Amino acid sequence: MLRFIFLVLLFIFSSCSYNELITGCTNPTASNYDQNATIDNGLCVLDICLSEPTFLECVKPIIDNNCVSCHSYGGDAGDILLTDYNLIIEADNMYDIINSINNTMPKGGLMPQKNINVIEKWFENGAPNN
């Protein structure tokens, strides 16, 4: 009987840790891959994104995952849309974005410095639509 209880407990504990929800970067090819993460946090940074960031592969995923929930039609900040390339690069918008990701955005806590660097580098490189 004792052995049975032990096995049941073991099963409960092991299934708990198996189902544990750890957010982090789940892409093994990313420079900030977290092997313990079970839920992707949308903050993966591919190596190429640190040197020659492209819009589609590097910048858009960060903005989609961290900004668009509010900065889209019907969102909390639907007056500032960040849903596509043209809206993002609008002249003064871009300076506001750089300023905001270093100070106030996203609401509830800034992104890791690596993600901020990717967007800044892309902007420095002339914000290519690639």
Ligand code: HEC
């Ligand atoms: C939880 C909702 C939310 C998220 C997520 C969010 N924002 Fe905002 N954002 C707001 C609101 C609300 C405002 C309106 C002004 C304010 O409260 O500062 C705002 C304002 C801004 C502004 C205007 C200037 C400023 O700083 O006030 C910019 C630029 C901006 N956000 C960029 C971003 C970027 C880039 C991201 C993602 C990295 C982001 N936001 C994520 C809600 C959000």
